[in-house]
Amino acid sequence: MNSQQHISILGSGNIGLSLAKGLVKAGICKPQQISLTRRNIAALSQYAEQGYHVSDNNLRAVRKADIVVLAVLPQQLNKLLDEIKPSLKPDKQLLISVISGVSCADIRQHLDLNVQIIRAMPNTAIAIGHSMTCIATDNGTNKNINLARSLFDTVGVTIQINEELMTSATALCACGIAFFLRSIRAASQGGTEIGFHAHDALKMAAQTAKGAADLLLQLASHPEQEIDKVTSPSGCTIAGLNEMEHHGFSSAMIKGIRLSAEKAGDLYKKD
Ligand SMILES: NC(=O)C1=CN([C@@H]2O[C@H](COP(=O)(O)OP(=O)(O)OC[C@H]3O[C@@H](n4cnc5c(N)ncnc54)[C@H](O)[C@@H]3O)[C@@H](O)[C@H]2O)C=CC1
Ligand SMILES: O=C(O)[C@@H]1CCC=N1
Numbered sequence: 001m002n003s004q005q006h007i008s009i010l011g012s013g014n015i016g017l018s019l020a021k022g023l024v025k026a027g028i029c030k031p032q033q034i035s036l037t038r039r040n041i042a043a044l045s046q047y048a049e050q051g052y053h054v055s056d057n058n059l060r061a062v063r064k065a066d067i068v069v070l071a072v073l074p075q076q077l078n079k080l081l082d083e084i085k086p087s088l089k090p091d092k093q094l095l096i097s098v099i100s101g102v103s104c105a106d107i108r109q110h111l112d113l114n115v116q117i118i119r120a121m122p123n124t125a126i127a128i129g130h131s132m133t134c135i136a137t138d139n140g141t142n143k144n145i146n147l148a149r150s151l152f153d154t155v156g157v158t159i160q161i162n163e164e165l166m167t168s169a170t171a172l173c174a175c176g177i178a179f180f181l182r183s184i185r186a187a188s189q190g191g192t193e194i195g196f197h198a199h200d201a202l203k204m205a206a207q208t209a210k211g212a213a214d215l216l217l218q219l220a221s222h223p224e225q226e227i228d229k230v231t232s233p234s235g236c237t238i239a240g241l242n243e244m245e246h247h248g249f250s251s252a253m254i255k256g257i258r259l260s261a262e263k264a265g266d267l268y269k270k271d
Pocket of ligand 2: 100170174
């Protein structure tokens with residue numbers, strides 16, 4: 001993104017704001033190059049103070065944008081598309097949708113315009129530059145794919161996938177943040193039960209989870225390889241791990257991810 005370009009994030013809630021913060025934190029653009037829209041702009045007053053353009057006027061935000069990010073809920077999308085259609089410039093703008101369960105074709109069909117669309121599925125760790133973002137498109141040019149990639153690369157790790165896999169990516173990576181956070185919370189509750197103050201237990205559980213993830217990412221090893229290094233024969237790790245498995249630990253995670261993926265595919269009710 002160059003210093004003349006403008007990005008408008010329509011629907012500045014959890015993920016829209018995380019994206020804005022991440023882009024500014026990464027130095028890819030200044031707050032002045034980002035417009036944030038939302039229905040209740042009082043909730044964005046601190047962003048206005050930091051130099052972001054804050055407004056409830058989607059049409060105006062779209063008019064000045066080179067990149068338009070759609071970040072409303074799936075059920076809010078059609079109304080938004082109807083509203084912004086008169087301001088869209090299909091030849092000049094790139095649309096990036098982070099909306100779960102809505103295909104590029106769904107958006108073009110509703111707009112009845114041949115806009116270039118990239119779908120992106122980041123997660124909330126984008127706010128601190130650690131997102132796992134999947135991107136997909138059915139008509140984006142290489143230039144636009146590279147542009148989207150370059151935006152999301154600055155705020156985490158990006159991979160391009162086939163569009164059919166976007167709902168699966170939603171479950172594994174976007175919902176996944178909640179799944180891993182709940183695991184860490186549960187570990188900290190266990191830690192408190194065995195003697196640690198709650199805040200110490202949470203810090204210890206979170207750092208342990210980070211270490212486990214980094215073992216896989218930095219050593220490119222397999223979880224079972226690393227687990228084998230922890231489980232001493234007749235030891236306490238295997239005793240705890242097997243007890244968790246008897247209670248369906250892996251099965252619960254797998255079934256939860258499957259259900260989330262199914263649900264992600266059903267989020268957009270076409271009218
Ligand atoms: N929260 C997450 O971790 C992730 C969410 N997503 C997707 O991102 C989208 C947004 O999710 P969240 O940020 O969690 O929801 P959210 O409810 O926090 O944010 C949506 C925002 O859009 C605003 N909005 C609704 N209609 C509007 C309109 N016509 N004009 C301007 N603003 C409008 C709402 O006021 C709200 O602030 C969803 O489609 C979700 O599937 C994707 C990846 C991760
Ligand atoms: O729960 C949801 O529907 C959204 C999509 C991915 C994360 N949050």
